[in-house]
Amino acid sequence: MNLLVYIGRRVLLLPFMLVGITLLSFILSHTVPADPVAANVGEQAAANPEVVAAFRHRWGLDRPLPEQYLIYLGHLVRGDMGTSISTHQPVVADLRHHLPATIELAVAAMLLSLLIGIPLGIASAARRDSLFDQISRTGSLVGVSMPVFWLGLMALIIFYARLGWAPSAGQLNPRLPTPPFVTGFVVLDALLAGQSALVPDALAHLALPALVLSSYAVGVITRMMRGSMLDVLGEDFVRTARAKGLPGRIVLLRHAARNALLPVITVIGLSFGGLLSGAVVTETVFAWPGLGSYAFQSATSLDFPAIMGVGIVVASVYLLVNLLVDVAYAVVDPRIRMG
């Protein structure tokens, strides 16, 4: 089976998996023993049956559940995810507004994790049991075990409040003019609007939350890379490469590290999912207007269209990342696509 067929088969499966996800999200969100009326209609208004009926009609809650689901699916295929009960805006617009902020944060955190975790893991393995290795292992253990909430607060207190090295929470200084919303990525929007002066401010605001969010992934990737490297460094082909007189750096990076990356790719994929869920907490601490805060508000308001929308987006990201991991596997190890 060639690579393109393999990828094509995986892509064809995606819509079916997404429909399954919508059904699961729908059933789960409607099994909560609470009524959206309680979460969204005022105390006095809830006592008026006419107002309650108007609310149910407006949000389509007066129809049988199977009918609600089919209507939802019908709209979804046309790209309409309904209107959010908690923001009164189209869910697609809400997602378009919140998702870029989370992607910006998660991608920055992922890049930091790779840039820190992989070299650290390689260096640790190369200097096994040295002081550097001990420090690196302890650091990665701290990264894995430290609660993001606590780490975020500490980072804000030390780097923002005490040292003044980092700017305040949020995506931009609120006293600066916000660039018009085009892509939702603040840096890009600032450049598109010709407000390049905002770019350093936006990047500075991104640095601390991205660093905090990356802590877990840095720890996992470092440990995984180190372990994988130690396994590979004991293999015959590495010994052969060394026996051939190749320089140590070449053996380490070209021969060992490349082969050690395979299991790390899986961890990277899973870590990205972890970054998305970890972003909920990081976004709260850093007042980052991403998908996490939207998901939280949707859940507490029993905002079914928004809950479904978030569920579909997060699941799609997971599916996409899994697909990319599988493709990366297939690229790195031809035996996988042949199987």
Added chain:
Amino acid sequence: MRSREVGARSKSRPAGRRVNRRTFLTAAGGAAGLVMAHRLLPADPARAASSADRATLVAAFSLTIRSLDPGRALAPDELMVTHAAYDSLVTFDGEDLSTPRPSLATDWKISGGSRLYTFTLRSGVRFASGNPFTSADVKWTFERVVNLKSNPAFFLDNVAEVTAPNPRTVVLRLKAPQPSILPILSSPALGIVDSKLMLEHGADAGPDAKTKDQAEPYLMGHSAGTGAFVLASYAPNQEVVLVRNPQHWRGPAALERVVIRNISEATTEALQLARGDLDIAVGIDEQNAETLRRVPGVTIRESPMAASFVFMVNMDPQIGGPLNNPKVLQAIRYALDYDGILKLAGPGATRMSGVIPNILPGALDPREAVKTDRARARALIKESGLSDIKGRINYSSSAINYGIRYALLAQKIQADLAAVGIAVELNGLPGPVALGEYRGGRSPSLFGGYLLDYPDATDFLVYLPERLVGKRLHWPASSSPAAKELAQWGDEAEQEGDAKKRVALLQKIQRRLIEVGPYVPMFTPAQPYGFRSNLRGVTFSTVWEVDFSTIRRA
């Protein structure tokens, strides 16, 4: 906060639940972080002066905004924005909620057996769009509110007709006398909307407005009022930006631009206020407020709220159980440690004798309040002839209002009742579930802070038999002669036009209510908030929170 993490002695904790290592570390780390946060707050707000932009005010709230359409918005954060952008016929100054003042109406006359309210409108007022403000806008606004059948529609339940005999006069004909209509008209939900502009954006005020009106999307990004500010932008869950309306009839506000940011983490807000990156922080809790009091350049204040925190019991014996026995109810009143409860409620909270908050005319003197007397409570339990008294308290486990953690308050009540031999199980529920249980009349007992909808004591008659809260506690007027009498007094109080007689009647109602009703009044809360000390005119109203039009920098 998860529901099962509170109330360690709660029987509602699932038997099989275990705390694993990660959960423990997360909880311990989070708690340690909060403690350290309080120790490490900066002592010197070094950047405050340099970053301060005098033209822009930045305020932080844990925002809950569903709609910015004044015909639909009723949550406090929503009213803060609509109050800034829309003027009503009458208003209140600062935190006062007792004396309605002229706003778009310059004066009013009451006639026709207290059923006709004739308002003279201010002349020369224009909407931010430039359209002139007339009585037709008032009539159209009120009709739209009624016909949208949304949250604020009940405000005008008693209005039979709105007429506009000339451009400067509006007449409201009521179905029955209702002196509270004046304070009701101060609500930003009844802020006057530019009807001409709204019609261009799909608005409808007719009988089918609830399905035909399409103006809300426009109003989520723009405003259409005469207010001191204009809505410049709204990003859900992120921020609201207001800019000054240069042609406001009171003259331009001192602030050019107001940015209201959504920050849900109290410590983040506190740090930013201390550093001078925020001008006003409303989401801080009491712990942060205590720390901020020591920070130079920051003022911390607690404003008393028109809300009543009351413990209540379901009167249906199948639901309330032995707790609704009259003697047991009396015992609960004497069992609670009110001093301890006030400490949990935080500075500014005051003991409440009745159900009407202390800041409203008609409230009982706090000195009349029941004092803790455990011996008497035990004697009352003995008199009840009941043994093994058990009950259950429903509450929203994650709720924190006015800096009060409901989970802690529930534990305090549980401990106080246990001290006199009443065993109550804590049933912490997610907010909407707890609310649904209460509204469905299924809560055995509960406590909560009823927040006023409009600045008048009669709003708190909801506790009477047959009324909003009474009904949810299964307390009909037919249940006893005393309940029937209370319901009748409530009707009289609502229609009484003489202020002194009204206050006397309201006080009589409350004294009787706490004798025979299923209520144990606890306290009137206060809202803690902080702001930079160079600001003047900062107030916090129960109805519309912060009024940005009165704020200026020193």
